[in-house]
Amino acid sequence: MPLRVPAAASALALVLALSGAAAHAQGQPSSDKATGSAQPPADSAAQPKSAQKNEVLQEVVVTGLRQSLMSAAAIKRLAPQIVDSVSAEDIGALPDRSVAEALQRIPGVMIERTDNNRDPARLTDSGGNVFIRGLSWVKSEIDGEDIFSANDGREISFEDISPDLLAGINVYKSPTADQIEGGIGGVIDMQTRKPLNSRRNLTAFSADYDYGDMIKKGFPTVNGLWSSYWDTGIGRVGVLLSGTYAQQGNRTDSIQLGDYVGQILPQAEGGKPAGATVWVPNSIGWRRLDWRQNRQALDGVLQWQSPNDHWLFTAHAFQTKDNPQNLEYTEGDYGAYINGPSGGALYGTAPNPPAASYTGISPSGVVYAGTVGITPQLDTRFEKDHHSTEFFTTSLAWSPTERFSLSGDVQYVKSHADMVSMTAFTQEGDQNGNAVPTYVNFNLAGNDPRMVLGQSPFQMNNPATYWWAA
Numbered sequence: 442m443p444l445r446v447p448a449a450a451s452a453l454a455l456v457l458a459l460s461g462a463a464a465h466a467q468g469q470p471s472s473d474k475a476t477g478s479a480q481p482p483a484d485s486a487a488q489p490k491s492a493q494k495n496e497v498l499q500e501v502v503v504t505g506l507r508q509s510l511m512s513a514a515a516i517k518r519l520a521p522q523i524v525d526s527v528s529a530e531d532i533g534a535l536p537d538r539s540v541a542e543a544l545q546r547i548p549g550v551m552i553e554r555t556d557n558n559r560d561p562a563r564l565t566d567s568g569g570n571v572f573i574r575g576l577s578w579v580k581s582e583i584d585g586e587d588i589f590s591a592n593d594g595r596e597i598s599f600e601d602i603s604p605d606l607l608a609g610i611n612v613y614k615s616p617t618a619d620q621i622e623g624g625i626g627g628v629i630d631m632q633t634r635k636p637l638n639s640r641r642n643l644t645a646f647s648a649d650y651d652y653g654d655m656i657k658k659g660f661p662t663v664n665g666l667w668s669s670y671w672d673t674g675i676g677r678v679g680v681l682l683s684g685t686y687a688q689q690g691n692r693t694d695s696i697q698l699g700d701y702v703g704q705i706l707p708q709a710e711g712g713k714p715a716g717a718t719v720w721v722p723n724s725i726g727w728r729r730l731d732w733r734q735n736r737q738a739l740d741g742v743l744q745w746q747s748p749n750d751h752w753l754f755t756a757h758a759f760q761t762k763d764n765p766q767n768l769e770y771t772e773g774d775y776g777a778y779i780n781g782p783s784g785g786a787l788y789g790t791a792p793n794p795p796a797a798s799y800t801g802i803s804p805s806g807v808v809y810a811g812t813v814g815i816t817p818q819l820d821t822r823f824e825k826d827h828h829s830t831e832f833f834t835t836s837l838a839w840s841p842t843e844r845f846s847l848s849g850d851v852q853y854v855k856s857h858a859d860m861v862s863m864t865a866f867t868q869e870g871d872q873n874g875n876a877v878p879t880y881v882n883f884n885l886a887g888n889d890p891r892m893v894l895g896q897s898p899f900q901m902n903n904p905a906t907y908w909w910a911a
Contacts, residue, residue: 524611524612524613524614525547525548525549525550525611525612525614526547526609526610526611526612527543527544527546527547527609527610528608528609537604538604538662538687538689539568539599539600539601539602539603539604540599540600540602540603540604540607540610540631541568541569541571541599541600542568542600542604543604543610544568544571544599544610544612544629545568547610547612549573549574549612549614550571550572550573550612551571551572551575552568552569552570552571552572553568553569553570553572554568554569555569555570563728563730563767563769568599568600569598569599569600571596571599571626571629572626573612573614573626573627573629574614574626574627575626576625576626576627577625577626578595578596578624578625578626579595579596579624579625579626579627579628579629580595580596580621580622580624580627580628580629581595581596581597581599581628581629581631582628582629582630582631583630583631583632583633583757583759583832584630584631584632584633584757584834585620585630586832586834586850586852587621587852587854588631588759588830588832588854589830589854589856590828590830590856590858591828591830591856591857591858592858595624596624596629597830597856598828599629601736601761601763601828601830602631602738602761603664603685603687603736603738603761605647605664605683605685606633606634606664606683606685606738606740606759607631607632607633607634608632608633608634608638609631609632610629610630610631610632611629611630611632612627612628612629612630613627613628613629613630614627615627616628633740633742633757633759634666634668634681634683634740634742635679635681635742635744635755636668636669636670636679636680636681636742636744637670637677637679637744637746637753639668639670642668642669642670643666643667643668643669644666644667644668645664645665645666645667646663646664646665646666647663647664647665648661648662648663648664649661649662650662651689653690653691653692655691655692655694656690656691656692656731656733658690658733660687660688660689660690660733661687661688662685662686662687662688663685663686663687664683664684664685665683665684665685666681666682666683667681667682667683668680668681668682668683669681670744675745675747675748676745676746676747676748676752677744677745677746678743678744678745679742679743679744679745679746680741680742680743680744681740681741681742682740682741683739683740683741684737684738684739684740685736685737685738686735686736686737687735687736687737688733688734688735688736689733689734689736690731690732690733690734691732691733692729692730692731692732693728693729693730693732694727694728694729695727695728695730696726696727696885696890696891696892697724697725697726697727697728697773698722698724698725698885699722699723699724699725700722700723700724701720701721701722701723701807702720702721702722702723703718703719703720703721704718704719704720704721705717705718706718706719706799710798710799710800710802710811711799711800711801711802711808711810711811712802713799713802713806717806718806719799719802719806719807719808720805720806720807720808721797721799721808722808724773724774725773725774725813725815725881725883725892726771726772726773726774726818727771727772727773727892728769728770728771728772729769729770729771730767730768730769731767731768731769732765732766732767733765733766733767734763734764734765734766735763735764736761736762736763737761737762737763738759738760738761738762739758739759739760739761740757740758740759740760741757741758741759742755742756742757742758743755743756743757744756750840751839751840751841752837752838752839753837753838753840754835754836754837754838755834755835755836755837755838756834756835757832757833757834757835757836758832758833759831759832759833760829760830760831760832761828761829761830762827762828762829763827763828764825764826764827764828765825765826765828766823766824766825766826767822767823767824768821768822768823769820769821769822769823769824770819770820770821771819771820771821771822772817772818772819772820772894773815773817773818774813774815774816774817774818774881797811797812797813797814798811798812798813799811800812801884801886809884809885809886810883810884810885810886811882811883812880812881812882812883813880813881813883814878814879814880815879815880815881816868816876816879817868817869817879817894817901818866818867818868818910819866819867819868819869819907820864820865820866820867821864821865821867822862822863822864822865823861823862823863823864824860824861824862824863825860825861825862826858826859826860826861827857827858827859827860828856828857828858829856829857829858830854830855830856830857831853831854831855831856832852832853832854833852833853833854834850834851834852834853835850835851836848836849836850836851837849837850865909866909866910867907867908867909867910868907868908868910869900869901869906869907869908870906870908877896877898877900877906878896878897879894879895879896880894880895880896881893881894881895882895
């Protein structure tokens, strides 16, 4: 973890230093040891009273978390439109492992926690697609310039951007006329660090290590930044180089249900009388998803500012690459325990639910516990992606006065994506291809839902009983 000294610790050290100096002055022994009298020091007696007063502090510099909060509040207060910000005055101080994760801290911003956009079946703990006030198709920028990924939208894949390279994020919920349009939900502007924006030269390095106890694997992250500027005869010249390498991974286990459909109970079950209508999920199963990703990013900036501060030239290059891959295991049933429509069926299901025993039914008729017979369907899916985005821009700004400025820029963005995905579908049966009686005992109540697979005779650990379905 990066080592940082918080502002509170610096203030405490200053107070202790002042207290130590005062104690030293009060406890100074008299130099007249022969008479034993305690005479005040000659130099202090000779000093005027004004010189003995405490020195007045001329400047207080606020850094760290408090400065980050003050910067974000100032951006929101001074902006002519509705904007929220996340600022990171310290290097690597954005609070999450991806830009998408940091964005969800802003009011009105939501993210999807799925492996792929608009894919609710495959949940992950890593955030993805971003919504602003419930609307998708947001527009993404870096320092006010367009940037995008080769995906199914107009924004960049925010989960592919390392937050360690950014100084802050601005979310514009109501863009103004001077911003390039294109986002239905809003505009997300990622602010990178610039060498001439800093008061001093910087060199920073950080590293951390995460261990996933479920996936049983560790994932390191390394970040580095170097920034310097020089005062020359032609003005100030600044250079910034930064980079990050991160490994990420997790394992997600989930229990999933399909749409609830109606059934008529042929007999009394779960406290409900015969003939009552209950609501049962039309599919039931569980899923395990092992996900991991390697992410690299590089950022370089060259700036020049004229001696009179009227001209500012900036050349910026940004590149990000990541290679996510996941291995998925799925097992369940797609409604074999629900008969197809027949005479007298209601809600598209038959009156008599086969091979089902419902032990828990809510007062509104929703089945939450019981045992159902299933036809096991087992899927194994492997997917590996490669994403890369390259961003190059040069800009020149002229500001002869505080109330007039003129700027122009040239930009080039290139994004590329490859994907390999393969799924194997298998089913299980006896030597003659007949399904083996299999059932699932489930209880979805409370905070710890469970499903237990049973079979008689149990032979799911026998490879000979499986056959390829697709």
